Amino acid sequence: MFRVDDLILSLDNVKKYFPIKSRFLKRRIGWIKAVDGISFNVFREGVMGLVGESGCGKTTLAKTIMGMHQPDEGKVIFKQGVISKIHPEEARKLRRQIQYVYQDSGASLDPWWTIERLLREPLVIHTHLSDSEMDEKVLAILEAVGMSEEHLNCYPHEFSGGQLRRLGLARILTLNPELIIFDEPTAGLDVSVQAKILELLENLKEAFRLTYIIISHNLSLIRIICHHTAVMYLGKIVEIGTTQRIFEDPKHPYTRILIDSIPEPGRDRGNQRLLLQGEPPSLENIPPGCRFQNRCPFRKERCEKEEPFLKEVAQDHMVSCHQWIHYQNQAP
Amino acid sequence: MRILDIEGLTVFYHTDQGAVEALDEVNFSIGKGEIVGLVGESGCGKSTMGKTIARVLPESTGEIVSGSISFQGEDLLKLSEKEINARVRGRAITIIPQDPFVSFNPVFTIGTQFSDILKYKLVAGNRKNGGRKNPLQKLMHPSSKELKKQIIQMLNRVQIPSPEKQMYKYPHELSGGQRQRVMIAMALAPQPSLVIADEPTTALDVTIGAQVLELLKDLTKQFQTSVLFITHDLGVAYDICDRITVMYAGQIMESAPTDSFFKNPCHPYTRGLLDSLPNPQGKIQTIQGDIPSLINPPKGCRFHPRCPRRVDECTEQRPELKELFANHIVHCFKPFL
Amino acid sequence: MWLTLEKFLKDTSAVIGAGVVLMLILTAIFAPYLAPYPEDVRKVHPMQRLEPPSWKHPFGTDDVGRDLLSRVIFGTRVTIIIVFSATSISMVIGVLMGIFAGYYPGWLSMAAMRIADIFLSIPQIILAIALAHALGPSIPNLILAIALTYWPLFTRIVYAETMSIKGRLFVEATLAIGAKNFRVIALHAFPNLMPSIVVRTTIGMGTVILVAAVLGFLGVGAQPPTPEWGLMVANSREYLPDAWWFATFPGMAIFVVVMAFNMFGDGLRDIIDPKLRRSSRK
Secondary structure (H helix, E strand, O other), X not given: OOOHHHEEEEEEEEXXXXXXXXXXXXXXXXXXXXXXXXXXXXXXXXXXXXXOOOOOOHHHHHHXXXXXXXXXXXXXXXXXEEOOOOOHHHHHHHOOOEEEEOOOHHHHOOOOOOHHHHHHHHHHHHOOOOHHHHHHHHHHHHHHOOOOHHHOOOOHHHOOHHHHHHHHHHHHHOOOOOEEEEEOOOOOOOHHHHHHHHXXXXXXXXXXXXXXXXXXXXXXXXXXXXXXXXXXXXXXXXXXXXXXXXXXXXXXXXXXXXXXXXXXXOOOOOOOOOOOOOOOOOOOOOOOOOOOHHHOOOOOHHHHHOOOOOEEEEOOEEEOOOOOOOOOOOOO | OEEEEEEEEEEEEEEOOEEEEEEEEEEEEEEOOOEEEEEOOOOOOHHHHHHHHOOOOOOOOEEEEEEXXXXXXXXXXXXXXXXXXXXXXXXXXXXXXXXXXXXXXXXXXXXXXXXXXXXXXXXHHHHXXXXXXXXXXXXXXXXXXXXXXXXXXXXXXXXXXXXXXXXXXXXXXXXXXXXXXXXXXXXXXXXXXXXEEEOOOOOOOHHHHHHHHHHHHHHHHHHOOEEEEEEOOHHHHHHHOOEEEEEEOOEEEEEEEHHHHHHOOOOHHHHHHHHOOOOOOOOOOXXXXXXXXXXXXXXXXXXXXXXXXXXXXXXXOOOOEEEEEOOEEEEOOOXXX | OHHHHHHHHHOHHHHHHHHHHHHHHHHHHOHHHHOOOHHHHOOOOHHHOOOOOOOOOOOOEOOOOOEXXXXXXXXXXXXXXXXXXXXXXXXXXXXXXXXXXXXXXXXXXXXXXXXXXXXXXXXHHHHHHHHHHHXXXXXXXHHHHHHHXXXXXXXXXXXXXXXXXXXXXXXXXXXXXXXXXXXXXXXXXXXXXXXXXXXXXXXHHHHXXXXXXXXXXXXXXXXXXXXXXXXXXXXXXXXXXXOHHHHHHHHHHHHHHHHHHHHHHHHHHHHOOHHHOOOOOO
16 A cells, blocks of 8 residues: 655654762763664555553654654654654754644643744745735634634633644645654543544645654544554563554453453453553563563463564564564463 | 432632633533443533532632532532541542652651551541441551551452562552552552442553553452443543543533443534544544633533534523433434434 | 723722823922922022921922922923833843843853842942942942943843743744744743843842932932032931921932832733733624
8 A cells, every 4th residue: 555665754762861870979870762673664645543541652752753852863764855863953944844733732822922923933044025915824724624714812721622623734734744753642632622623634644745754542543543553561562563454363461451441332342351460561661571571361481581573574564572473362 | 329429510710811710510420330431522611510510620720610429318509528537538539640659748658658557547537427237347446557558458359460569669669550559559448339440551551551441340349349431542441441421611511321322422412522533444533623612611511613504592501401311322313313 | 002001900909000100200390380490400499498398398398498399390390300210231231141041041141140149239329339439439330330330130030031031932933934033032931031020120220229219319319509409318317306397308209209110010020911912803
């Protein structure tokens, strides 16, 4: 379905560590390995989902792609050019093309500015359009997200959550980006509003030929809208492939548990679901071997010593686990 | 046997722009040992319900206009604040809040906060009003050793590992899931008749939330404690509730046992809600229109401006109760059958 | 805009404060027309000295026979000049340092804050006295001395606020769309700092007046024959308690104006909050 030369973004073993400093002397006593060797490809006009819970590193990864963090190792390649360790001025110009939509759209807008000024700002920064040209563009974008001219004179606090999401999106769209990274686009929204936002995202993608990376812990959302999905745990990808394959035939225990944890009306309530026990180890103290071992129902000796890496188990489907083949269809 | 019976409850919030009619003649009940889900979107009034029952509405703006809340034979609305505080709140009715982080005092360890509850709520109350037969009654003059033992026991029940160590930790040192578990322990310690859980898993990760739900379900079933489970997430409600009640704009739309609710949704709003849930097969379906302002809410059934099945009567009077099948009730003139 | 005004008008003390401040400014502007004996700023009438309040001289006369009412009225000019200049200077210094220190953390910023701390560790009045004395008694030096003692208060507040604003999501978001730091500071951080700055300024004005009066009283500020209120109170000391009017009226003027600035400042603080800004739509 997607051709290789349609690659818009490529991550190659990207790592981002944060130093832990001791309290007194500020010496580095360890690393928080927030992103520890992530590689994947995103195709033009595709939708890539990044799934994981808090602390798995998805936000850090997103910011690294954006250029807000510099990776400590590895490369980020955007449209065939390496963008990971470039000069800040060039990085700033790049911001036109890769944009990031915050989870809390309301907080991402300056409360003292009117919507009109906020929407114009990206244009003012990056372009030399005339006033009337900017007005036109702003109006067009506003309508594209389903808002109207009368909203221009208002302030952010006058809008509801759903409307703020749209405005946050509008602001970013004024620059005609090619790739948009969404951080939890529907978190905190009511179900009916969520549905509307999803609709909007689909429409915008069609209209502007956008590529999306969607970060979410909401698996139902990912399932609907993403073509590919990568499941992250503690800084690494544990499973990655087309969304269909991942949901129909999850191989990694964590993925299976995640999918089982989604409360789904209609599912037979009687049967036992796989439930996760315990808590993830802290990022400062990652044990040797597989990172998931202390919570994995299928753990064996090998898992405690040797760290698994991503292997292709089917077409367009990779898993990082020693035991997947043994416990495919079993409950613990 | 019903432990909570609400009739004709109307609650307003007074604001600069006018009176927000948050609840409109609500009738609602909970049986003993039942986990009832109160489901709806933001602004539908579910949190207001919880707050009204616990009588924690904001004083300056909240007004209970009419209605009665019958609990264990008394009308809670007729009791004074002092009586509610002494006998009901934190004893017979406890609350599990949404965000456990904010609900803990950050400068005290969880052990201290827990023992406060045990000391003041359990002991004082039992002494005065002959309370309920509580095995903790021997904590009349609790020694700190006794208290510590009780706390460890309760922390064990909510599956906190090494409770002897954890009780000396501060709230920010625990994870979200652990905090919520401690909250559950604190809410269940007085052996209440009713626990009001206000979106207890919303702030948690999916897998942790699932664990917490299981725990809550187990513990409350064990002691036959009734639960009012407030949530906007139908999936979560499906998992834990025996019965589900849907609210919209301050009115109850439909109430049914969980299975019946999902198999045969009768109210157009319920149908719309269930249809807009993400499902892998179909397209995403939305309900057209927006939630109305509650300052001048629509007359009659408040859903009528958005309802595809609206008839004239809907705009004039509130639809009365219809019991369609066993225990499955609906407030609608034209429900699906 | 109008809704904000409405809310302000509901606050009685703020309105009174604002009213008095307005009166102060108007009096200063129209002093020559309001004062019954404008020439008394300089001219002396030793024959009329220390006359009690009468229809001719509602506030009485001072030790060299000058009409006190006129001098108090002209004193508003002195007060206004001192207050607004000193506050402006200290505001400019303080805010610039605060923003810089808050936005670009590092050893330079630490150094700046330590300097501010040094200034703050000495009680303001004592420092002002020392500076005024060192610079020489005159009004410009008075203004400078006060400004130099007041700027650290601005810096402290602006520093903390800038750091907090810098951490807010909209700053990060604006940087994410490619804005340069300067743009963020000037157009985004600064407006968000405004509430604190305005409040600090208006409250500060009350203090500045007091300090100026004290310095005048001590003789290291305004010099005779300038009609500065503090100076008048100083001169009145030896004639107390008989010539009570000489001390009372200038003293009352000080009191009223300081209170007014404080009340006004409080009122401003209550209404300045971006959430109260409303668009003109219904």
